[in-house]
Amino acid sequence: MNKLSYAPEKSTSAWSIYLQQIDRVSSYLGNLSRWIDTLRHPKRTLIVDIPLQMDNGTIKHFEGYRVQHNLSRGPGKGGIRYHPNVDLNEVMALSAWMTIKCAAVNLPYGGAKGGIRVDPFKLSENELERLTRRYTSEIGIIIGPQKDIPAPDVGTNSKVMAWMMDTYSMNQGNTVTGVVTGKPIHLGGSLGREKATGRGVFITGCEVARREKIKIQGAKIAIQGFGNVGSEVARLFDKVGAIVITIQDHTSTLYNEKGINIKELTKWQNKNKKIAGFPGAISIDKESFWKSHMDILIPAALEGQITQKRAEIVNCKLILEAANGPTYTEADDVLAKRGITVVPDVICNAGGVTVSYFEWVQDMASFFWSEIEINKRSDKIMIDAMVNVWKKAKENKCSLRTAAYIVACERILMARKDRGIYPG
Structure with a gap:
């Protein structure tokens, strides 16, 4: 091996x-x-x-x-x-x-x-x-x-x-058709799939914010990544009155204390294939992103972005992990000590795989649902999962990440135990 x-x-x-x-x-x-x-x-x-x-x-x-x-x-x-x-x-x-x-x-x-x-x-x-x-x-x-x-x-x-x-x-x-998901609609794809990950981040974020008594309307938000996920998260939070003050991608870090116009930035990116040069915000250096005065931080890029050093300086109340594996273990400990709640990737960004599951089910049955029905089903799964993890965290006096792993590992290892080992 x-x-x-x-x-x-x-x-x-x-x-x-x-x-x-x-x-x-x-x-x-x-x-x-x-x-x-x-x-x-x-x-x-x-x-x-x-x-x-x-x-x-x-x-x-x-x-x-x-x-x-x-x-x-x-x-x-x-x-x-x-x-x-x-x-x-x-x-x-x-x-x-x-x-x-x-x-x-x-x-x-x-x-x-x-x-x-x-x-x-x-x-x-x-x-x-x-x-x-x-x-x-x-x-x-x-x-x-x-x-x-x-x-x-x-x-x-x-x-x-x-x-x-x-x-x-x-x-x-x-x-x-069921061999892959995320296909074009006319080839067996599912309505709502493209926006599903971003929507799941928004849904779980709002649920935890409510429990942490963080008011979404007027909350200052920083988002790393403005691709399919980051842009949808920005749109949804902007729609309910949150203020997206900082957005970073591989081309630039944008900042506007009064809020970045998400509709205009989306148009700019679609035209220029980058956020750099957007006239509705100033450009700041890369590391200043982590020092912005924010309520909610949303890493929506690649893994390994929140290092111990960044965890020590980041100024927020809540982190929503839209990316996979964005936080180092040492950084997790620092954030916990500082009282910053982290909604882990394995719950936070699971909206995408949830709607992928719906697409697979629809392909197998050759029967397709409306986007309203898909969003309703997805929202329920995401909220139920978040509530279950929240309860597990309170029961075990542990972080939401550890609680999510407890829930997941219990299900996986129970299946492994009951299936046994072949050959015996």
Whole structure:
């Protein structure tokens, strides 16, 4: 087994952070802790070589991954990431967080994740399609609507999912819409899917803010990331009277004490493909983002953003983790000591996988719901999960993150225990 699976060299790596989170929950699990090692070992790891003929005729090779972390409660579920920094360590961690996330909101899935180490913006559309189709064929031996269901993530979208679905279907000899989620609506996609993650962050955020007696109307908000998730979170909070004062992406950090006009910023980004240069705010340096006077902080970019140093200076009452794994373990401890409530990623951003579940169910039945019905069902699942985690935190006098892991691990390890080990 690859050494990385058990003892990563970098203690700040994504997989290491996940292992630390598992270590912290073990003492709460009673007799089920006997099975805790299950969660420290991915069930299946696939690394594939993807040869690609570029438009100029040259051949390049890209490395791709698909990791199935745990399948005790159902087929694997998790996105496909196209990014220059994708590696096995990251994909393993993301797959593990999907295991926890699906169990925390009680979806009948295990956790999986995939990706290719590539900058998709440096490829033409034809190159991107060829890359996607070859990758899908390579991982086709382990995916399927009852085995492992990919979805969009950083650097991928509904078009990529359509290519994946078509490639898998061609290899199967029949159309299999349920092999991926996040597809275009006319190819079996679900209404509400594109905005689901951002909506889930908003719904859980409002629920916790109410319990913490933080008034949303007039609350000052800082958002890191203005992609599909960050922009939707900003729109929803802006709509109910919150004031988004700071937004950061890889091109700039914008600040407006009186509030950034979200509609105008969205138009600017759609036109310019970046937030840099937006005339409705001033540009501040990157680290000043964390020092802004805010009530609610929403990291909606990549993992590993809230370091111990940043946790010591961040000025907020509530953190909503829209990104996966944005907070280091040491930073979690600092935030707890400072009395800052963190709504963990495995609950906070689970709206996306919840509506992905609805899409899968609709594909299997070939019967589709209205967006109103989808939002209603999703909101109920998210609120019920948040309330359950809140109660567990109060019972055990622990953080919301630890409580979410207790809930999830109990469900996963109970399934593992009752299924037993084959062969016996």
